[in-house]
Amino acid sequence: MSLPSETAIALPPAPPSSVAPRRSGWRPADTSPLAVLSAVRGSSVATELRAEEINAWFGDHKVLDRVSLTMPTGQVSALIGPSGCGKSTFLRILNRMHELVPAASMSGRVMLGDQDIYAADQRVTSARRRIGMVFQKPNPFPAMSIYENAISALDLTGVRADRVVKDFLVEDSLRKASLWEEVRHRLHQPAGGLSGGQQQRLCIARAMAISPDVLLMDEPCSALDPTSTRRVEDTIGELRGQVTIVIVTHNMQQAARVSDRCAFFLAAQGQPGVIVEQGPTDDMFGSPRDQRTRDYVEGRFG
Amino acid sequence: MTEGAVEEQVDQPRKIKLVRDLPDKLFRGVASAGGVTVLLIMLLVGTFLAIKAAPALHQAGFSFFTTQAWNPDGRHFGVAALLVGTVLIALVAVTIAVPLSTATALYITEYAPRRMKTILIGVIDLMAAIPSVVYGLWGFFFLESRLAPVAAWIAQHFGWIPIFKVKGVDGHQPISSLTLFTSSTLIAGLVVGMMITPVITSIMREVFSQVPVGEREAALGLGGTKAGVIRTVVLPFGKGGMIGGTMLGLGRALGETIAVYMIISPVFTIQPHILQSGAISVSSLIALQFAESNSFGLSALMAAGLTLFLITLLINFAASSVVARSRSGASS
Ligand SMILES: Nc1ncnc2c1ncn2[C@@H]1O[C@H](COP(=O)(O)OP(=O)(O)OP(=O)(O)O)[C@@H](O)[C@H]1O
Ligand SMILES: [Mg+2]
Numbered sequence A: 001m002s003l004p005s006e007t008a009i010a011l012p013p014a015p016p017s018s019v020a021p022r023r024s025g026w027r028p029a030d031t032s033p034l035a036v037l038s039a040v041r042g043s044s045v046a047t048e049l050r051a052e053e054i055n056a057w058f059g060d061h062k063v064l065d066r067v068s069l070t071m072p073t074g075q076v077s078a079l080i081g082p083s084g085c086g087k088s089t090f091l092r093i094l095n096r097m098h099e100l101v102p103a104a105s106m107s108g109r110v111m112l113g114d115q116d117i118y119a120a121d122q123r124v125t126s127a128r129r130r131i132g133m134v135f136q137k138p139n140p141f142p143a144m145s146i147y148e149n150a151i152s153a154l155d156l157t158g159v160r161a162d163r164v165v166k167d168f169l170v171e172d173s174l175r176k177a178s179l180w181e182e183v184r185h186r187l188h189q190p191a192g193g194l195s196g197g198q199q200q201r202l203c204i205a206r207a208m209a210i211s212p213d214v215l216l217m218d219e220p221c222s223a224l225d226p227t228s229t230r231r232v233e234d235t236i237g238e239l240r241g242q243v244t245i246v247i248v249t250h251n252m253q254q255a256a257r258v259s260d261r262c263a264f265f266l267a268a269q270g271q272p273g274v275i276v277e278q279g280p281t282d283d284m285f286g287s288p289r290d291q292r293t294r295d296y297v298e299g300r301f302g
Numbered sequence B: 001m002t003e004g005a006v007e008e009q010v011d012q013p014r015k016i017k018l019v020r021d022l023p024d025k026l027f028r029g030v031a032s033a034g035g036v037t038v039l040l041i042m043l044l045v046g047t048f049l050a051i052k053a054a055p056a057l058h059q060a061g062f063s064f065f066t067t068q069a070w071n072p073d074g075r076h077f078g079v080a081a082l083l084v085g086t087v088l089i090a091l092v093a094v095t096i097a098v099p100l101s102t103a104t105a106l107y108i109t110e111y112a113p114r115r116m117k118t119i120l121i122g123v124i125d126l127m128a129a130i131p132s133v134v135y136g137l138w139g140f141f142f143l144e145s146r147l148a149p150v151a152a153w154i155a156q157h158f159g160w161i162p163i164f165k166v167k168g169v170d171g172h173q174p175i176s177s178l179t180l181f182t183s184s185t186l187i188a189g190l191v192v193g194m195m196i197t198p199v200i201t202s203i204m205r206e207v208f209s210q211v212p213v214g215e216r217e218a219a220l221g222l223g224g225t226k227a228g229v230i231r232t233v234v235l236p237f238g239k240g241g242m243i244g245g246t247m248l249g250l251g252r253a254l255g256e257t258i259a260v261y262m263i264i265s266p267v268f269t270i271q272p273h274i275l276q277s278g279a280i281s282v283s284s285l286i287a288l289q290f291a292e293s294n295s296f297g298l299s300a301l302m303a304a305g306l307t308l309f310l311i312t313l314l315i316n317f318a319a320s321s322v323v324a325r326s327r328s329g330a331s332s
Helices: A033-041 A088-094 A122-129 A146-150 A152-156 A161-176 A196-208 A226-239 A252-258 A280-285 A289-297 B003-010 B022-065 B080-111 B114-129 B132-158 B183-208 B213-221 B226-254 B258-263 B282-292 B295-325 B327-331
Strands: A047-057 A063-072 A076-080 A104-112 A129-133 A214-218 A245-247 A261-267 A274-280
Touching: A047 A088, A063 A088, A063 A104, A063 A261, A063 A274, A076 A088, A088 A104, A088 A214, A088 B327, A122 A129, A129 A196, A129 B213, A146 A152, A146 A161, A146 A196, A146 B282, A152 A196, A152 B226, A161 A196, A161 A226, A196 A214, A196 A226, A196 B213, A226 A245, A226 A252, A226 B258, A252 A280, A261 A280, A261 A289, A261 B183, A274 A280, A274 A289, A280 A289, B022 B213, B080 B114, B080 B226, B080 B282, B080 B295, B114 B183, B132 B183, B132 B258, B183 B226, B183 B258, B213 B226, B226 B295, B282 B295
Parallel strands: A076 A245, A076 A261, A129 A214, A214 A245
Antiparallel strands: A047 A063, A047 A104, A261 A274
8 A cells, every 4th residue: 555645745835824714615526636635634734713702501501701712823722620610611612512502502702713613604514624623532433444433524524535545544644643553454443442542542533634723622531541641642742733732631730741821710609610810831830820720730629 | 078179169160149039039020921921922823823724734735835826715825926915015115114214213313403303203103003994094095096197107107117017008008097006016015104104213213312422423523514424423323223123114014904905906916016906915815804714714814824924023033133233223
């Protein structure tokens, strides 16, 4: 199997990130390998993600109050905070998964580059394609092989691709997720046979296959053993710079290890969640301004 | 007891004795009684049929399975035409019911707004509660006259496909009479299809709604469209249930009696042309003849019934083994 190397494929030059929706016309008319590849991979460069004045409700229950956060291009932003303060809700608002919950509602804007993903002319599927998500529990498609899982996004979004393109995408995305060497000889075995940590990296590969601008991760290591956790953290390190990453974690060491910036969420008793403090990770852990942040990062929180 | 004996015991799997307390014993007793009763009833029905069928089967020998005619008094009878007719009607029914059920179940689980969902589920339950004799009436007085022209059109344009051929229609001459197309396998099959749609839909809806949320969200999170999610997550997960539901529907279709009896006009030759007037099925024949049969005629009917019983049993076993091996089946 000879795969085209990355340099052999002439991807179109990346437009400046100020150019509005790059992949609004998703379905490529031209189905030649190169056209599909560039349509699938876009001209992805990491893009800044900016949440502005986000409020969120489940029915009448308000769970987020005017949360604003900028997640800078190519950096890893960690969301930390005690259970139930709205981190997952915030994360799911960032790629429009929140609206899947009946009776859930939100207000505010989520700017990807200079485009509000909640704007009336924006398709929900296109927002989710550009802002990928990795869940707490590894959730590969169990009936599919590793190979099929890696490129499942193509099928899901109705993009046809031929063998060469698929092979390339599979290897490329599995390499990005640091999984390629472990599975290259069993690509066609069911994904259910992988270990939890491998499954989680397969989920990262699956999200990376369509070259998202942003990757959201909700406690991606909480179901994993320390070794697998380490591998996933290394993977996050590898992806830094290629994609804007937002990670929710309960593990302070992990937040300190992997993130560039940190945001501390807190919900007072019976109150919606807010961001108490945000900033560079070093400052948040080294010299937090707020006493509550200091207590939390030092593990002295109730 | 010597040391040696103890040594020996250590190396052996230890016997574990379960001590059950009274409520558990009672409940267990009631539950197993239920299970055993069901098995017993099946066995009784089978044995009864076999004993009653014996004289006819003995008389006819293997020709019972090859003879098309049904004339027990003349000692010339067999299930060849009956079985073909039964299977054809059931196949028509399943061919119509399965796509209809799949679409309905998908609409209910994936698309319908909550109110519509409740209404549809209610309507489908109602559809299951309508007695088959009512379906028969509807088929006979309403559907038949409206379907005959459609059947005529199909016969005229697609008569070159063997199952759509109708004797007396050649595609060039105008059709002489619509009675050629009444009381056919197609109409009986269509009515039976309506009758088995609710049960197939219910089963499919049940399995589709059990698709793990994690997989659904994974698919949506990748930018999947509704159609994409259905294709990559819902249908693969639901496959076992879909097959199971189809088989259950098929079983019912094979046995459906009254509606078929009311619609068809019996023929005792193999009738592979589904649009052509005249059809037959095992159960409708039994309904048709059991009242005026002598004891040998009854025995012949029993033999036909036994054949159907065994075929249905076989299909159900095949279905349950397929379902058990699939994911959605394993969970339900
Ligand atoms: N589907 C839902 N329906 C109703 N309320 C919900 C739902 N999901 C979350 N909530 C509520 O929203 C609030 C925030 O929940 P969220 O899951 O975002 O917290 P979290 O910070 O992610 O917590 P954890 O760290 O335990 O995952 C909680 O009070 C929770 O009870
Ligand atoms: Mg959470």
